[in-house]
Amino acid sequence: MNVIKNLGAASLLATLLAGCSLAPTYDRPALPVQTKWPADLATTTNAGGSEAPSTASLPWQQFFRDPSLRQLISLALDHNRDLRVAALNIERARSLYQVQSADRLPTLNLGVSGARQETPNAVAPAGKGGLTTAYSVGLGVTAFELDLFGRVRNLSGAALERFSATEQARKTTQISVVAQVAYTYEALVADERLLALARQTLDSRTASHQRQVSLREMGASSDYDLRQSDSLLEAARIALLQAQRQRALDQNALALLIGQPVPAGLLPAADTDWNSSVIAELPAGLPSDLLTGRPDIAQQEALLRAANANIGAARAAFFPRISLTGSFGSASDALNGLFESGSRAWGFLPSITLPIFDGGRNRANLGVAQADRDIAVAQYEKTIQVAFREVADALAGQATLGAELRAVQAQERAEQQRHDLARLRYDSGEASYLDYLDAQRAWFASQQQTIRTGLAEVQNRIALYKSLGGGWQEQSSGSGSGSGSATDRLARKD
Secondary structure, eight states: OHHHHHHHHHHHHHHHHTTOOOSOOOOOOOOSSOSSOOHHHHHHHOTTOSOOOOGGGSOHHHHBOOHHHHHHHHHHHHHOHHHHHHHHHHHHHHHHHHHHHGGGSOOEEEEEEEEEEEEOTTTSGGGOOEEEEEEEEEEEEEEEEEOTTSHHHHHHHHHHHHHHHHHHHHHHHHHHHHHHHHHHHHHHHHHHHHHHHHHHHHHHHHHHHHHHHHHHHTTSSOHHHHHHHHHHHHHHHHHHHHHHHHHHHHHHHHHHHHTSOOOGGGSOOTTOOOSTTTBOOOOSOOOGGGGGGSHHHHHHHHHHHHHHHHHHHHHHTTSOEEEEEEEEEEEESSGGGTTSTTOEEEEEEEEEEOOOOOTTHHHHHHHHHHHHHHHHHHHHHHHHHHHHHHHHHHHHHHHHHHHHHHHHHHHHHHHHHHHHHHHHHHHTTSSOHHHHHHHHHHHHHHHHHHHHHHHHHHHHHHHHHHHTTTTOOOSSGGGOOHHHHHHHHHHHHO
């Protein structure tokens, strides 16, 4: 029993001494970006001058109002393989943390052994050999390290931070999947509109071409006019084929995102609603410190904290390492005597290891840990800079795309009026057929440009929502939220 008490006292001492850590104090690096958005963009986002809630707090179900799009996003969250891999990475990181954390406690094993040995008299002590039998059973602790300098605790902390990083990576993946589904769906809406426009234009130009053929047969038109009509007709046919191909490509991309064939009832039609009411307006007031709520930034910060903890473990390798091995049980030369009085057996084997010469291995490991920390700092800062650029780009689009779309729509109306006037002038003989064809081409091009600019404006709003951390929501009430939840849950278990 004294051995058990000694082992318990040693474990208690290790727990008390584990408060010592050689890891450097963690300080969050300053944001390597401006504290405010560029002045020419701020007026478009903070007209009221008041602080607004984070965009990340706006659920995607409220941001995207198209019922079909919301169903497609739900399918993607259930079946997308990237999200599935991200969830499995969390489970893997959790298990790795639990493996590392187990080293902070003694491992208690039950051992049962038996041995029979015959020794010749010539080599036996005192010349008395023969057959010997030994049985033993007991509890043992093998090479439990007293964590005097926090090596094991820092390794466990680093594993916990890496687990936290995988949770943030899953959030980043979900945000990306939600945005990509929305991008692709809106692209399909544009594809359907371009396809309908191409069909309408092809039908119109086919009828116009037939008229030119008839006029040429009657001698009322020239070969030049007919060839111009041929060219315009083939251009419409090319536009139709391109639109069909692009729709197929976008539909395939959407199927990959949702992890299954796209249900026919969820595919957009040419008359699908496409205006500002389909996507919610983002809150005004977007200061750059909201970027710290992005999960990819939180992921990099968790990896930075893990690298910081690894420095503590590398520093501890320069100091003595104390390990305890002990056992307590019963031993006898017969099975039926294992638990009789007088069969108690125990062993206690403490050891201390002090590094004297290792060829510079410990110093090199410390250099690696410090370099890893510096790399993590640079990656953290780069992630923030990329995030700042993404938001600034989306804000630049928001500041100009709305006005650009209105200008393109005005141009389309002007080209339509020009086309109608050119048609009247051609029919009355006041203008050449070439003038009419030029008006047709310009109107068709302006109609296409209106659709593409509308798509760019819608997708830019999605990009702004994504870049501000929107699109993440917990899928179950028991899964927690944020990097703190991962740390807190495992810390409570630990």
